[in-house]
Structure formats: structure tokens, C-alpha cells
Amino acid sequence: MELHRPGVSVYTVPTDAPEADGTLAWEATTVVIAEVSAGGATGTGWTYGPPAVGDFLAGHLAPLVEGRSALDIPAVHDVMCRSVRDIGRPGIASCAISALDIALWDLKARLLELPLVRLLGARRERVPVYGSGGFTTYHDTHMAAQLNGWVHGQHIPRVKIMVGEGWGRDVARDLHRVRAARHVVGEHAELYVDAGGAYTRKQAVRVGHALAEQGVGWFEEPVSSDDLTGLRLVRDAVVSDVAAGEYGFDLPYFARMITAGAVDCLQVDATRCGGVTEFLRAAALAEAHGLEVSAHCAPHVHAAVAAAVPNLRHIEWFHDHVRVEDMFFDGALDPAGGTVTPTRGLGHGLTLRAQDVADYRVG
Numbered sequence: 448m449e450l451h452r453p454g455v456s457v458y459t460v461p462t463d464a465p466e467a468d469g470t471l472a473w474e475a476t477t478v479v480i481a482e483v484s485a486g487g488a489t490g491t492g493w494t495y496g497p498p499a500v501g502d503f504l505a506g507h508l509a510p511l512v513e514g515r516s517a518l519d520i521p522a523v524h525d526v527m528c529r530s531v532r533d534i535g536r537p538g539i540a541s542c543a544i545s546a547l548d549i550a551l552w553d554l555k556a557r558l559l560e561l562p563l564v565r566l567l568g569a570r571r572e573r574v575p576v577y578g579s580g581g582f583t584t585y586h587d588t589h590m591a592a593q594l595n596g597w598v599h600g601q602h603i604p605r606v607k608i609m610v611g612e613g614w615g616r617d618v619a620r621d622l623h624r625v626r627a628a629r630h631v632v633g634e635h636a637e638l639y640v641d642a643g644g645a646y647t648r649k650q651a652v653r654v655g656h657a658l659a660e661q662g663v664g665w666f667e668e669p670v671s672s673d674d675l676t677g678l679r680l681v682r683d684a685v686v687s688d689v690a691a692g693e694y695g696f697d698l699p700y701f702a703r704m705i706t707a708g709a710v711d712c713l714q715v716d717a718t719r720c721g722g723v724t725e726f727l728r729a730a731a732l733a734e735a736h737g738l739e740v741s742a743h744c745a746p747h748v749h750a751a752v753a754a755a756v757p758n759l760r761h762i763e764w765f766h767d768h769v770r771v772e773d774m775f776f777d778g779a780l781d782p783a784g785g786t787v788t789p790t791r792g793l794g795h796g797l798t799l800r801a802q803d804v805a806d807y808r809v810g
Contacts, residue, residue, distance in 0.1 A: 448486040448558065450523075452513040453547060456480045457501040458807040460771050464589070466582040469611025469645030476767045477809075478775065479504065480799060481546040483554055485517035490554025491799055494546040494718040495745065495768065496539065498810050504543040507534075512547065517558060520551050524724045528697075537696035541719060548722025549748055553794040562796065564789040567723075567755035573786035574753045576746065577639065580766035581608025587627050593766070594631045603785045605637040605761065607665065610654075611645025618650070622657050629661045639665035640687075646670055648677040655685030663687050667714070678709035688712055693743040695720050701729045705736045712760055716743035723752050734758040747772045747797055750780060751789040762787075772797075775804050 459477045466473055479501045480493045494500060508527055515523050527547065531540040556563040578597030581590050590608065597603040608628050610621040629638055640663055646654060651669035658666060666687035670677040672694050682689040692714035695701050701720075704710060713733045717726040726749075730740045734757065742749035742762035746769060749762045764782050773779045776797035780787040790796025 448517045449514050450512050450517050451484045453481050453483040453504070453509045453550065455501045455505040455509070456482075456801070456808060457498045457810050458775070458804060459498075459809050460774065460807050462767065463770065464582075465584045466767070467584045467612075468582065468609040468641060469643035470614055471643065472584070476771055478771055479542070479546055480775075481550045482799070483512070483517075483547065483550045485554060486558050488554055488557040490550040490552070490557060490794060491797065492546045492549030492551070492553060492722070493745075493748070494542040494549075496542045500539050500542045500546070501810065503539050504547060507531075508543055508547055517551070517554055520548070520555060520724060523551060524548055524721070528721065537700075541696035541721060545718045545720065545722040545725075548724050549717060549795075552723045556794040560793060562789065562791055563751040563794050564754045567727075567751060569754050569789075570757050570759075571754050573788050574750055574759070575605070575761040575786050576603060576764040576782045577605035577607055577637070577761050578603045578766075578782075579607045579641075579744075579763045581606070581624070581628065583609050583612040583624075587624070590624065590628065591631045594628055597764075598632045598636050601783045601785075603764065603782055604635070605639065605785065606632055607639035607641055607667070607763075609643065610640045611642035613645075615642070615645040615647065615650055618654060621654065625658060625661050625663065634662070637665070638663050639667065641667035642669050644668045644671035648674070648680050651677075651681045652684045655681060655687055659686040665690055665712075667691065668693075672704075675704060675707035675709045678704075679707055682709065682711060690714055690741065693719070695729065697721065698725060698728055698732065701732055705733060705738060710738070713738050713740045714743045715740050716745065717748050717752060718745045719743075726752050727756070730756045730758060744768050745772075746787070747776065747780060747795065750787050751795055754789050775800060
């Protein structure tokens, strides 16, 4: 079955409140959606990034995959990756490859009349999630309401907040918010923090010692994820597990991070790293080095592939992306109890509600 030329659409959705982490602020989320058809079925994939991702997907990648076999995803993936040699893979190109690869896996499962999790082969029936948000722009009441909703409303026993406000210039407020979060979620819920690379090395170590007093078990990007030596220094000095990897756009990135001993848990994002194909490869690489992986953001992209990975820790139930995916797709999952079950329908189980979200379309 030959692939038709993929379709591309781009949507921008305003956030429901101002949002920021330690190093970046934003007021909207842009999702780029790829749809690819063959044999009377259509597969859907997506990524989060600027509209330029959609331009690149439509102008550069779509002609390359047209006419190729819908079942031979490794061959199509290889063609896409080889085509960006002179352009540069990290960033826009890899996000575009990721969206199309995700669509191809969804399509293949639908053509074979299988749920994607069965096509990949399930390691587990239910996938652990953690609630993620707690933006530095939230006041204490707003943060408390969000944490309460996850822990006491949906019974998700793991939650994460952002710290590192203003590139680490307000540590006192960071620690106040961590103490407030612990008070809200209680002593039994797992509490994580994400500094977004905001701290310096020694600053991160000092913060890490304070986090241990609140039982924080996950310290994400305490320093820049480009500073592998710094990540290793912090990892060796603090009690919390150090995590990073969300900016991995290819397999060599993950290899460098792993061999540097920089993380206790490797974050992988299928909407950036090269889709389902590269997620599985990154997870295998991590497993060979005794590491678990955690899926970064885009939870509905990750549910099926996470269920297939033996060394999975959890997937991120990220506020922005959950909100967008609930708005845009039929078939959204329910995280009540702290896990999700990948769809038993065809493919990844999501269907785009294009007419319902037409007002958000751009370009």
C-alpha cells in the first residue's frame, strides 16, 4: 500500500493562564498535526513547536514519503532522517520527522486493524503518569488547586511543579513553593521539581539539599541539559534523582547524556526525538545502561509506546498538552488512579475533531 502525500495543519491555542518555568514564559501552545493515508485508512501524528515545523513538513518531508510503502516505517524514517543531513536535524526538522513518524505508526496499526499497543507489543497494561504544571507564574492558591485536583481529585500520586524562577534569581520563593506543594499533596504523594536548567552548578546542589528535606524525589534539569558535566556533578551530590533529556532530537544526544553519567532517569519525547521509531531506540539504549526512561509531555502520543517499553518509569501528564489533546481529539484517556490504559481501539485511538477546533487554525 502506497502512501498518499501527507496533509498538515497548524493550530495555536492560548493558555488558560500565564505560564512560565525557570527560563521561559509563554501564553500559547502551537500544535502541528500530520495526517497520512493509504489503503483507505488515515494515521494522525503531531508535535508541539512553531508553525515553521508545519511548513517544513509540508514542503520538504511530504514529497519524500509520497508513494512509499505504508508498512515499511523504518525505511520511510531513514529517508526522512537522511534528507536533513545538510539542513541540520535538531529542532524544526526533527519535530517534523517526529509528527510524521507518529502518524505512520498510527496508520500501520489501523491498516492491520490493531491497537498501536498490540502492534508494538505490550509490556504492561497500565502506564503510570505524573501530574505536571505548577508554573512559576501561579500564585499559591492557583498551584494548590491544581495539585489538589491531581492528588485528591484524580488520585494521581505523583506531581511536579516548576522552580528556578527568573533564571534562579528567587530561590527563596522556589523553596517556599516546594514547601507549600508538599503541604497540599501530603507526605505520601511523590513530589517532583523542574528547574528548566535555571540554576548554576553549586546553586543547584544547595537547592538539592533543601529539596531533600521536603522529600523531593525528582530534580529535573537542575542545570542546563547541555552541561553534562554539571548534571553529573549535581547528580553525585544530591539525594533526588536527576532527570533530563527532553531536548534530545536524535539518538547520539541520548548516547552522550547516558555515557556522561548525567542522569538517573532519561527523559525522551517522541514528538521531538524522531517519533515512535526513535523513542523505542532511545529506551533500548537507556536499558542497556541500566536506566529507566520517562516520556516527556504529549501524553496521548506516548501511552502506547510507553506501555511497550520495559524500562519505563512514567509519562508526564502535562497541563498544557493534556488540555490541547482533550480539546482536539476524541478518545482522550483518563488518568484517574495515577495510570492510563492505552486504547483498545485501532491505532492510538485518537480522532481529530477538525471542525470543532477550526477557530484555532493558523496559516
